[in-house]
Amino acid sequence: MSERLQRNQLVIDEFRSAAGVVGGDFEGVPLLLLTTTGARSGEPRVMPMTYLADGERLVVFAANGGRPNHPGWYHNLLADPAARVEIGTEAFPVTATVLEGSERERLWAQQLVRTPYFEGFQERAGDRRIPIVALTREA
Template structure:
């Protein structure tokens, strides 16, 4: 729960299109809603931010306290967050910066908000700099009016996130391979970025499959008992994919990704399994959902 003071700032922010008075008058604020690492409950925190191109930068200063703020621990456990900026609200993936990139971005923050230099001087810990990518401009998607459309929308997002994981992984490995000269390669600039996106993808996939197994499939079986074998196969595939996700999570415990060949092999195996699963589900399930309205009619 936010403190009484934080809650008053949150309420004022939402009531005034992102503008607040008092000690934050004129400040660039956003509201960051994370999911509790231990509780699984949503937590909203007002934070100062600096806009840097198509991303927002927030700092885990905790006012110079010796420990990281709770919201930072939350994003390491559950990277998918919601941001409120003025009247806009969007979902994104929170990614802490690493190594030289973190130094560069912190300098960018201090140049615009010098008070963060005071917070840095007040503590021995390294203040995390977290990147919140802004949503990319896109052509408005067709309105989703059926459960088939909603399922397709989710599948498109999952495929896109998995493709991004591949892209970022290859960029990371290319940077490591390009290192020349004596000594160890520089710290990976994409290690945490890959971890955060993989984690967000796996958590979204788990949520999606749990919803299907617990609600969607049982309801559909009642109407289509002759397709029990289809639902049984999909549930079996959910368990297989979950096992692959667990293997990836173990690899990601080392943000430096010390075993790139094994990581690539696991990621490729997961991609092939997941793509085949989504293809099969769309072939068998989408036609059955075309006439089911979305959002559900109460």
């Protein structure tokens, strides 16, 4: 297991054992766990990530730390937009929608105000425009 996967697993374990509260780099940051279905493997994939609440939706950003490629979870959602979210002690199904246009720009601007270091992610990503995904809770 890579160092990055090990780190994510530690965050996931802490999140689940402490009712969604995580310390360290994530202390005080809105955090959720997103479970997608692997596009190639068909296996569940869990990823901790920050989010922005937008009304009833949760919005996540495929920044991938500014790397030149989209994160795996984004590719998984493109292949199958049905996913599962955990926030605190609650878990529920969601459907993912990639946001475009003025809606994307509005949410990106909100994220930059709340989390200014995301601007650096976009700079490092170069020509790759960071996708923004809305997660809508299923009934």
